[in-house]
Amino acid sequence: MIDLGRYMRQKKRAGEKYFPIVLMLEPLHACNLACVGCGRIVEYKDTIRDQIPLEEALGAAQEADAPIVSICGGEPLMYKHIVPLTQGLIEQQKRHVMICTNAILLERFVRQVAPSPYLSFNIHIDGMRETHDRVVDRDGVFDTCVRMIRLLKDKGYRVQTNSTVFRETSAEEVEELIKFLTSLGVDGMLVTPGYHYQVLTNDIYLKSEEMPNKFRHVRDLAKEYRLINTPIYLDYLAGDRDLTCSPWTTVTRNPQGWKGPCYLITNGHYKSFREMHEATDWEFYRTRQDVRCRDCKLHSGFEGTVALEFGKNLKDSWRMVRHYMS
Numbered sequence: 260m261i262d263l264g265r266y267m268r269q270k271k272r273a274g275e276k277y278f279p280i281v282l283m284l285e286p287l288h289a290c291n292l293a294c295v296g297c298g299r300i301v302e303y304k305d306t307i308r309d310q311i312p313l314e315e316a317l318g319a320a321q322e323a324d325a326p327i328v329s330i331c332g333g334e335p336l337m338y339k340h341i342v343p344l345t346q347g348l349i350e351q352q353k354r355h356v357m358i359c360t361n362a363i364l365l366e367r368f369v370r371q372v373a374p375s376p377y378l379s380f381n382i383h384i385d386g387m388r389e390t391h392d393r394v395v396d397r398d399g400v401f402d403t404c405v406r407m408i409r410l411l412k413d414k415g416y417r418v419q420t421n422s423t424v425f426r427e428t429s430a431e432e433v434e435e436l437i438k439f440l441t442s443l444g445v446d447g448m449l450v451t452p453g454y455h456y457q458v459l460t461n462d463i464y465l466k467s468e469e470m471p472n473k474f475r476h477v478r479d480l481a482k483e484y485r486l487i488n489t490p491i492y493l494d495y496l497a498g499d500r501d502l503t504c505s506p507w508t509t510v511t512r513n514p515q516g517w518k519g520p521c522y523l524i525t526n527g528h529y530k531s532f533r534e535m536h537e538a539t540d541w542e543f544y545r546t547r548q549d550v551r552c553r554d555c556k557l558h559s560g561f562e563g564t565v566a567l568e569f570g571k572n573l574k575d576s577w578r579m580v581r582h583y584m585s
């Protein structure tokens with residue numbers, strides 16, 4: 260948070276408006292699972308074997324120059340250069356690296372990369388055993404996640420979880436999961452509505468009007484448990500306030516190039532970060548004028564807005580300070 264605050268002050272002082280906070284680095288789209296609701300393996304099925312060369316992946320982080328790099332995919336632990344990529348980002352570039360993983364290949368990775376204050380894991384877990392194994396379409400994955408969370412905590416790594424709430428997810432199950440993950444000692448939990456990828460047609464996602472009920476309950480749980488969602492974003496999900504989107508705060512680089520305009524929707528892939536910026540009308544997406552933005556409450560776009568607006572409203576800022584201190 261200190262590094263992020265410093266970075267944002269520098270950018271604002273320099274008069275920059277559209278700067279990235281997080282780079283979503285997808286070095287590959289291949290995965291060892293085929294989860295229900297995953298847009299990546301559908302959108303990139305023709306290029307699923309492609310991987311970004313190591314130098315290009317490290318260069319992408321320098322190009323965006325965001326303080327946080329989220330290595331995702333696909334399953335990032337299947338990337339053949341995952342160890343030197345992680346080490347290069349941490350040791351040479353001093354980025355805060357988050358590895359978003361389904362946990363299946365974690366044991367091999369932690370034998371090669373030591374704990375660091377710059378490294379955290381984000382484990383995908385969408386419900387208790389029956390639900391999660393159904394979502395990932397394989398028995399035993401929930402138990403693997405639990406075993407890996409215990410292993411990571413034993414070895415001193417920072418561990419967060421990322422859980423998607425679908426239409427069928429009950430409020431009771433969300434509560435049960437949050438309590439269970441807390442008992443495992445995780446450092447934080449992100450609970451978000453499912454992303455409606457433009458390439459998917461299934462009806463498993465929450466509609467805007469269905470979100471408030473589910474997320475009022477999540478907001479109540481946040482008073483007691485370590486949820487990463489900020490209180491302002493939870494108010495938005497609970498339907499108690501509106502937010503604009505800041506898609507430029509989370510930029511995506513994958514084997515095809517820089518994906519624009521945002522993590523969720525694709526107008527094109529661009530050769531350079533600069534080209535992607537120049538091709539994108541950020542004000543159009545900030546005000547959610549695109550029809551594809553209609554049901555979107557994607558955390559990366561809206562938490563970016565919360566971060567950018569920190570300090571503008573005293574009451575909100577105080578709630579944010581309390582959130583980060585708790």
Ligand code: SF4
Pocket residue numbers: 504505506520521522523524544545547549551552555556557559560
């Ligand atoms: S509202 Fe959603 S789909 Fe639209 S630009 Fe923001 S993150 Fe992308």
